[in-house]
Amino acid sequence: MSYRSIKLIKYPTQEFTPDVFDITTQAIPTPKEGEFLAKLSHLSLDPAMRGWMSPDTESYIPPVTLGDVMRASGIGEVVESKNENFPVGTRVMGLMGLTEYAISSGQGINPIPKELPAEAILSVVALPGVTAYQGLFEVLKPEAGQTIAITAAAGSVGSLVGQMAKNLGLTVVGVAGSQEKCQWLTEELGFDQALNYKDADFAEQLKSVTPNGIDLFFENTGGAAQAPIFERMNAHGRIAVCGLIADYQTDSPAPGPSWLNIIKKRLTIQGFTMPDHIHRFPEYAQALGGMLAKGKLKYRSHVIKGLESATTGLDLLFEGKNTGKLIVEL
C-alpha cells in the first residue's frame, strides 16, 4: 500500500512555478505509540503558502524545509490510531500538508464534526473564516454606519469580511479583479458596491461610490487598489493588513504610500497573521459556524481534483483566476 505526497524541492525565486514541487510515492507508514494515521479527503490552497515557500527566516512562521511535504491545511479521517484522543473514524482538520496520508501526534490537529460539507469547513470555519473574523473584529473594530473597503473581496477571506460587515450595518465596498466577481459580490453577497481595480478609472469610481470617504480598509492584495483606497481614508481610519498577494511574487515589492496621510488622518495600520491567534480559533469557529447555520454567510468554493492538481492549482490563486475558496478534493 502506497500513497503520494507533494514535496517542496526548491524555493521559487520570484514567480511561483510548479517545478518547485516533486510528487513522491511511498509506503503508508504505521503510527507509533501516541500517533495516528489520517487519510486526507480535502486540501486547502491558500495565499499564505507562497510565504511558506520563501527562505525568509524573519517571517511569522519558518519556511518549509526543502525536501519536506509542502505545508497546507486539510481535512481527513483517522484510519489507524495509537492515540486515544483520535480514535479511528475521527474527522480531523489541521496542517497535515499536501499529501494523501499523514502521520500525526495530534499536535495542532483538531477533531471536527462530520455533518458539515468539507467545502463549508474549509471555506468558512477554517483559516479564511478565522482570518476574516480576527481582522474585522479585533483589528478594524467596526461600527454600524461606517464604510469599509475590502480588496480581494471575492476571495475566501474578503467575501466573509464583507458579509459580516454588511450584517453589522456597514456600507461595504468590495474590490475585485473581474466583472464576474464584482457581480457575485453585489448580486449574491449583498455588497453595496463592487469595483474592478483593473478599470482605468478605478480611482474615480471609488471616489464616486464613497461620498463619505472610507473608515475601514481590509487589505488583502496591495497593488493598484491600495493607493486610491488609502487616499480616501477618513480621519481616525483603521487599516488591517492581511495580505499583499500582488507583491508575493516579486523580489522588489512596490513601495507603500507616503506616510503623510497617516499623520493628517491619524490612521492606524495594523498587520496580523493567524498563528498569533490560534488560541482564539475555537471561539471564532463557533461564531462562524453559527452565522453559517443561520444562512448569514455564503461562500463558493473552487474545487480541483486529485493531489497532482495542487501543484498547478496554486497558480490560480496568484493570478486571481480562482473563483472561491480553492480546494483540492482527493
Added chain:
Amino acid sequence: MSYRSIKLIKYPTQEFTPDVFDITTQAIPTPKEGEFLAKLSHLSLDPAMRGWMSPDTESYIPPVTLGDVMRASGIGEVVESKNENFPVGTRVMGLMGLTEYAISSGQGINPIPKELPAEAILSVVALPGVTAYQGLFEVLKPEAGQTIAITAAAGSVGSLVGQMAKNLGLTVVGVAGSQEKCQWLTEELGFDQALNYKDADFAEQLKSVTPNGIDLFFENTGGAAQAPIFERMNAHGRIAVCGLIADYQTDSPAPGPSWLNIIKKRLTIQGFTMPDHIHRFPEYAQALGGMLAKGKLKYRSHVIKGLESATTGLDLLFEGKNTGKLIVEL
C-alpha cells in the same frame, strides 16, 4: 501705541520662503467685554506650522487664512482685561500667533505659573512635551527592556521621548543629522546610541547598534532614516508617526516602505496629532512638570530675538539647523 504682527500673505508652494510673510504695524486695540489684551514675551516655532501654511482642507486643523496673523503658540502677560478669569498680570500660554500683542476671549488660552522660565515651558511642558508624552505612552506603550528608535532625536519632541524612554528602562537609539547633535544625545541626555542619518553607512551602523532589533519607532522625519529603521522592526513592533519633516517641503513626498513587513512582523503604525488630545494636556503637563522639577528631563532651547527673526527662523527647523527648541524672544 502700535505693535507688529506677522501675517501670512501667500501659501508656500513647495519650500518655505520668508516672503510668504508680511510684517504689519497697527495700533494696539482695547479689549471688549469678555476679552483681554496680552503682551507676548516668547513665541514658539514648531514644525507643525508648515502644515498650517498648506491650503489643504483635509488636514487635522484648517490652514491659516491668507491675511491673518500666522498661527503659533506663545507666552505672554495680560496687560489689560475685561475678562475676570484673566486679570491683569496673569501669565498666559496658547495659540496667540506671531505677534507682539494679542486680543483674546480666553478660548484655548491657559494661565500658567510665573516661576518657570519661558524656555522650560515652551521646551518641555508645552506642545513638544505633550506630543512626546502622547506618542510614547498612548501610542507606543513602552515596556522596560525594549529598544526604541527616535528620528529627529535632538529635536524638541524627540529629545523628550528619548529621555522618558530611558527613564523607563528602554534602550534608546536616537537618529539626528549632525555629529554635534549625536554627542549631545549620548553625552548630555543619556541616550544609549545616537546615529547620524547622513552617514553613508547609516543602515549598517543601525544594524550593529540594534543587535536585538527595534521594538518601538517614534517617527518625526521620514526621509533617509525611515526605511532602515522600518527594516529593523521586531515582531509586534509599534510605530508612532508624529512628523515627516523631510516631506513637508515637497509636492511629491517620498513613498513609504512596502507593507510586506507590516504583515511579516505584525506591526502597528499609528499617526497622531495633538489637537485630538487637548483634553489631556493638563494631565500631561502636570506629569511633565514633575519630571522637569526632579531633573529627569533636560532640554535646550535655541532662542532668536525680535519678532522679525520668526520669518527666517522657521527655515532653521526645516533645514535641521536649530539646536533645541526654537523660541523667539520678544
